[in-house]
Amino acid sequence: MPLTLEDIARISGVSRSTVSRVVNGGDKVNPQTRERVLEVIRQWNYQPNAAARRLAAGRSDTLGLLIPAGAGAAFEDPYFSQVIRGVAAACSRRDYALTLWLTDPEREPRVLRRLAANNLVDGVVVSYTLADDPIVGELRRGNLPFVLIGHAPDPAINAVALDNVEAARVAVRYLLERGYRRIGIIMGAPNQIDAQDRLRGFTEVLEQAGVFDPTLLAEGDFLEEGGYSGMRLLLPRRPEAVFAANDLMAVGAYRAIQEAGLSIPADVAMVGFDDVPMAAQLHPPLTTIRQPMYTMGQLAVERLLEILRDPRQPPRQILLPPELVVRQSA
Amino acid sequence: MPLTLEDIARISGVSRSTVSRVVNGGDKVNPQTRERVLEVIRQWNYQPNAAARRLAAGRSDTLGLLIPAGAGAAFEDPYFSQVIRGVAAACSRRDYALTLWLTDPEREPRVLRRLAANNLVDGVVVSYTLADDPIVGELRRGNLPFVLIGHAPDPAINAVALDNVEAARVAVRYLLERGYRRIGIIMGAPNQIDAQDRLRGFTEVLEQAGVFDPTLLAEGDFLEEGGYSGMRLLLPRRPEAVFAANDLMAVGAYRAIQEAGLSIPADVAMVGFDDVPMAAQLHPPLTTIRQPMYTMGQLAVERLLEILRDPRQPPRQILLPPELVVRQSA
DNA sequence: ACCTGTTGTGGGAGCGCTCCCAAACTGCTT
DNA sequence: AAGCAGTTTGGGAGCGCTCCCACAACAGGT
Incomplete structure (x- = not known):
């Protein structure tokens, strides 16, 4: 059985709350106490239970990546692999988990509603490639923070795209x-x-x-x-x-x-x-x-994290300049 | 604010428990009650809170996919895209979420420990490509159900691979x-x-x-x-x-x-x-x-779900037969 | 000696669910 | 008329955390 906060508290002779403060880089903890607790945590290899944390704090430290292209044929296109790579790399660097949804476009609204109601994810990066994809409306109506990637339909919406x-x-x-x-x-x-x-x-x-x-x-x-x-x-x-x-x-x-x-x-x-x-x-x-797909993935995550940190930020479109790579075919 | 089980219970005039039973396809519920509750759920578009469910049940309805190739260069290889596609498709079909970890091989044990202690995921599919990857030992020592993909080191370990x-x-x-x-x-x-x-x-x-x-x-x-x-x-x-x-x-x-x-x-x-x-x-x-990467991804998920359903199953290696595709280069 | 503020710490309440056991109701037997 | 098995329902406890408020300890100012 994994250890709980309470266990660590008991072992190190402090209270649950103090351990919680230490774990969360809390502010007001006596340096000595902190050291002691950290030592116990290290020694027993304590890992906070993510589910409990989510429930209590309403925060999941998880981002979603929604790709409506589906597991279908379109996925042959390396475009999506690169985007996934970029997003995954950025998440990993920021110590966020990444939940991947490769859905058919039709199933997408369902997935979305599930995500939102659920605090399964704190926010979501959505690949926007389908014209008139109802997902944008759906996202706006919901209150799940999101960043579009691939196309920027509207200055009122956070997006990372090439023009x-x-x-x-x-x-x-x-x-x-x-x-x-x-x-x-x-x-x-x-x-x-x-x-x-x-x-x-x-x-x-x-x-x-x-x-x-x-x-x-x-x-x-x-x-x-x-x-x-x-x-x-x-x-x-x-x-x-x-x-x-x-x-x-x-x-x-x-x-x-x-x-x-x-x-x-x-x-x-x-x-x-x-x-x-x-x-x-x-x-x-x-x-x-x-088209710097990898970079776009990273940027989308960075932007999303900014929004999470300060939800009142005005939306921003990050438009990358196109670059022509001249080789030998023209 | 999203609705809770309790809300649905109140609205439909039954108890929390009954609603829970209905939601989980429970066994012993009067058909009429069930219908009534389902109607309310539909009408109010209730979505159970995944975090709470995880905490209470210790089950997350989420699988992990761990690819130690990292966000590094090796990911150029379409091999991994195809595996991801297969795994994602199978998860989606089974209504499981998929958490993706593209890590550097060095960071992998840390990720793994985090996953395991956390009930972040019910089980994990691990891409096994690095010789002597310590991850296998780590996985065996832990008690997180797993299936390897790409290589089957040992008949005592669940794996999907080509010979x-x-x-x-x-x-x-x-x-x-x-x-x-x-x-x-x-x-x-x-x-x-x-x-x-x-x-x-x-x-x-x-x-x-x-x-x-x-x-x-x-x-x-x-x-x-x-x-x-x-x-x-x-x-x-x-x-x-x-x-x-x-x-x-x-x-x-x-x-x-x-x-x-x-x-x-x-x-x-x-x-x-x-x-x-x-x-x-x-x-x-x-x-x-x-090498049917897509299929292998799907098989790995199916196998993992089997194990989750019945953890006492003997391990099984699924070895796919190689198939030569003759075209024009030889 | 008192009050005030600051720093550090403890514990209750509650997040939304599942699980379990007990209660209530049914229909049938004796 | 009481008893009983079977079905259906209700509610308490608890999962492991965070958040908040209360309190202890101690500093300095009057």
Whole structure:
């Protein structure tokens, strides 16, 4: 049986309260007493019972990470792994536990309500990728502190994101500068908000340059497969360059291009999005927009902890600047 | 303020105990009473407080997943993402929460002790990849139910794993059958148990065939970079085929081979290990050993739940058969 | 000598549940 | 009419902590 606070108190000859103060880095404890108690704690390897603490204090020292992409196909995308890594690393550093919820989007509200009512977690980082995801409304209505990651819908909401519209602009401007005019896109899954944003940036720049061609739009799904089929559709239309809305689709696009006996970038130039680890390993190495998923995960946690410390803080959007990583595909 | 059991009891005109019974699918409740209470619960959207439940029942409905690979470099490997996915999916299906710990191996015992003393989790799935990881001893000494994933060190321990030795044999035998004789290996990180096992299987088969050549062993690290440098070392020794101890290194090896102006499999054949999603997308598509990480994650959770249901069950090792996926690289 | 403030400590109450045992009610037998 | 088994319900105790208030001890100022 694990020891309790009371046990430690008895052993070290003080009261429950004093031990509690020591454990919680309490303020008003005689240094000698503190030392004595700490020694006992060390010696007996006492660990406070988290459940009791939660119940009594209404605080769990646990954060949640909610990824509605589900355990489904979308999880192939290294994007989510990197986000998880970042969030987990930050939690671990801050001595918070991390509860992970990979849900289907439909089950999400249920999960959320459970989390909130429960003080299972003190706050939650939510990956926001689905356009019109009702989760945002749900979160606002609830009173569980949260930070969105991936998209910042509204300045009144805490979020960490890349400016996807601007990022797409950067990519397309670069292609224009390199002299490409017939520029196509393999779009992301249409219900994904990043996909919509990237398409918007893409369209905008090309229209301004007067070279927008709607026949060079191909639907995609953010997966390798969609990149492949998107590019197959695009190739007969002879694009000089193609912007893939994420790297995974760029991989598929490469496959289609190379199967057609064409070469990158001589016949078709490519720009991707995300800069997943694989991107640098492709042939030729992929020029892409870097999205610092790992860092975003960390930032989201830091922000969340700030909010927990001082709940009255005004909301803040942390928008990271897009960065173009030029390699050899464009 | 969220409602409590007591509130529901008052509203529906019964006692705390009765509501508790209803909530927990209790046995002895009058069907009409049950209906009435359920209706109130639904109407007021009552959610039991998990912390209180944990404290009172000593059960948390939460499983832990411990990955000592850390938030470090090793996490580049999709292996871990897939395991996480599998575990998360199974937990979600069984209505268990999942607490994720990506720790440095050194911090791991501390985490573990915290988990155990705490009833933070009912049980834990532990990724076992580091040879001589003291965690196994630690787990045995403790009384937190656990299942290892990735390697099964001992029939007395619950584990889900692939037989890595046999898997390597399968790969090498295949290469021999195809007529290759100068067969090299890019080994995994030397402190990883899978790396050792795979090397063993590799060596064994070649020695039996009388074609083992110790100059065709190259050190690796399970990362892309190590695959690249390993292959650079190997190439001057003119191997006809190379077995990479995981797919990520095969990617690096491809890069080295192609940079050298050689072709796969004509000049050098390649076999990988894991069958990560990327494997099928390489040029040429990689022949590899499939390791069903996602399934393994699920199986580990199922097994853990079995143990929780009946703690006196004899331990069981679930060993999955290796499967060679023949594509075009060998 | 008194009061005042400061520092350190102790213990009661309570967080929201589960578990257990006892009480109340039912329907049936003798 | 009393007795009994079986079913259904109620309430006390307690899980291990935190929070709050009370109190003890001692300093310094009047």
